[in-house]
Amino acid sequence: MQVPCTRTHYRMRFKPPSFPDLSRHFPAFFNPSFIPTSYSRSFFPAMATLSTQKEPLSPPTDVTHKTHQPLQVAKRLEKFKGTIFTQMSLLARKHGAINLGQGFPNFDGPDFIKEAAIQAIRDGKNQYARGYGVPDLNFAIADRFKKDTGLTVDPEKEVTVTSGCTEAIAATMLGLINPGDEVIVFAPFYDSYAATLSIAGANVKGITLRPPDFAVPMEELKSAISKNTRAIIINTPHNPTGKMFTREELQTIASLCIENDVLVFTDEVYDKLSFDMDHISMASLPGMFERTVTMNSLGKTFSLTGWKIGWAIAPPHLTWGVRQAHCFLTFSTSAPMQWATAAALRAPDSYYEELKRDYMAKRAILVEGLKAVGFKVFPSSGTYFVVVDHTPFGLENDVAFCEYLTKEVGVVAIPTSVFYLNPEDGKNLVRFAFCKDEQTLSAAVERMKEKLKRN
Numbered sequence: 019m020q021v022p023c024t025r026t027h028y029r030m031r032f033k034p035p036s037f038p039d040l041s042r043h044f045p046a047f048f049n050p051s052f053i054p055t056s057y058s059r060s061f062f063p064a065m066a067t068l069s070t071q072k073e074p075l076s077p078p079t080d081v082t083h084k085t086h087q088p089l090q091v092a093k094r095l096e097k098f099k100g101t102i103f104t105q106m107s108l109l110a111r112k113h114g115a116i117n118l119g120q121g122f123p124n125f126d127g128p129d130f131i132k133e134a135a136i137q138a139i140r141d142g143k144n145q146y147a148r149g150y151g152v153p154d155l156n157f158a159i160a161d162r163f164k165k166d167t168g169l170t171v172d173p174e175k176e177v178t179v180t181s182g183c184t185e186a187i188a189a190t191m192l193g194l195i196n197p198g199d200e201v202i203v204f205a206p207f208y209d210s211y212a213a214t215l216s217i218a219g220a221n222v223k224g225i226t227l228r229p230p231d232f233a234v235p236m237e238e239l240k241s242a243i244s245k246n247t248r249a250i251i252i253n254t255p256h257n258p259t260g261k262m263f264t265r266e267e268l269q270t271i272a273s274l275c276i277e278n279d280v281l282v283f284t285d286e287v288y289d290k291l292s293f294d295m296d297h298i299s300m301a302s303l304p305g306m307f308e309r310t311v312t313m314n315s316l317g318k319t320f321s322l323t324g325w326k327i328g329w330a331i332a333p334p335h336l337t338w339g340v341r342q343a344h345c346f347l348t349f350s351t352s353a354p355m356q357w358a359t360a361a362a363l364r365a366p367d368s369y370y371e372e373l374k375r376d377y378m379a380k381r382a383i384l385v386e387g388l389k390a391v392g393f394k395v396f397p398s399s400g401t402y403f404v405v406v407d408h409t410p411f412g413l414e415n416d417v418a419f420c421e422y423l424t425k426e427v428g429v430v431a432i433p434t435s436v437f438y439l440n441p442e443d444g445k446n447l448v449r450f451a452f453c454k455d456e457q458t459l460s461a462a463v464e465r466m467k468e469k470l471k472r473n
């Protein structure tokens with residue numbers, strides 16, 4: 019009896035998803051044929067073939083039965099064409115350019131964690147892990163969260179281990195957002211949010227953070243948030259800008275969320291790379307834990323981005339939705355790597371201090387170098403990224419600049435227009451990553467000094 023009743027109710031409440039058609043906004047990123055004439059067409063041909071895989075990259079010569087078929091993709095994903103990061107890394111390789119694009123360290127993670135993984139494999143921790151995480155890791159995550167935020171969470175009921183923070187994001191969106199729900203994001207924002215919100219059918223409202231300080235436009239936020247808002251996504255320290263949300267900003271967002279009964283999904287994967295101010299977890303603000311999903315991961319903190327271990331911390335009523343999605347997305351995550359992650363999280367404080375010190379030295383090399391080259395460099399308080407204004411060099415937009423930089427200078431950066439709902443907002447800005455050894459950073463700066471000329 020209840021089933022038809024629920025269905026009617028659902029139909030009545032269902033609003034068609036109104037996620038904006040990002041292919042119009044992110045022309046170069048979503049479909050090379052949409053690149054305006056002012057953008058170069060030759061720069062992006064790799065994207066279509068690489069991301070859609072029309073044919074194997076090197077088709078075996080003896081295979082003759084393959085025919086070209088039209089590409090197929092479900093509507094919810096047709097406007098996406100893979101991620102900008104992979105595309106830029108492939109271009110870096112193709113042109114022999116120094117890759118300051120995709121955010122992965124070009125140095126290895128610590129031996130003690132790698133040894134722990136090897137030991138776990140030798141110890142036979144090789145079958146399916148418990149779906150929401152191996153107990154040792156859930157415990158280590160709760161322990162770390164307590165040290166970082168002062169909050170005591172239940173490792174069994176409030177911690178879910180996922181395949182990287184990317185899966186935590188997907189599981190959170192799919193597990194807690196209904197089609198038509200309004201979700202607020204701060205632009206520029208990571209492409210993974212755009213794709214998973216689109217899959218979830220969310221109605222996305224963007225609030226733009228603008229240079230030089232990328233501060234939250236408070237009045238705009240106040241008028242955007244309402245009782246119709248289901249959730250707001252926060253990323254602090256923020257990719258790509260390096261902005262860190264201030265206590266005042268977080269407090270304002272928190273009180274608006276409490277007033278309007280809004281959830282907060284917060285991506286804090288760069289929390290240990292906070293240089294100029296202390297990182298503040300939204301969940302630690304009064305009244306916020308109850309409505310917050312805090313996401314984090316191993317990759318950035320321990321220079322092991324390829325391991326793909328992440329987690330979501332949330333009160334049991336929100337963890338329920340996250341786990342419902344997670345158990346059908348990946349079910350569980352690599353068992354030996356989870357055991358090793360537990361060892362990683364027990365690293366002494368000195369590990370984190372050294373990490374920060376090393377990254378501050380890298381940041382100084384890149385920031386000073388970029389200034390000497392002639393860029394206008396915006397302050398990066400956290401993450402391993404820095405955003406610059408490329409316009410002193412006379413290229414008409416970020417895509418054209420990145421094309422020039424890759425092909426003529428031999429350095430790869432990330433055009434930021436792909437991270438905005440309105441790509442015009444990012445046309446002057448490109449992102450450089452400094453998670454590279456110092457020699458690589460200096461070599462990139464030298465190439466730019468030599469070949470980039472101010473107009």
Ligand code: GLN
Nearest residue numbers: 101103104119120121257
């Ligand atoms: N988070 C990384 C970056 O911003 C990229 C991750 C990815 O390639 N999907 O560069």
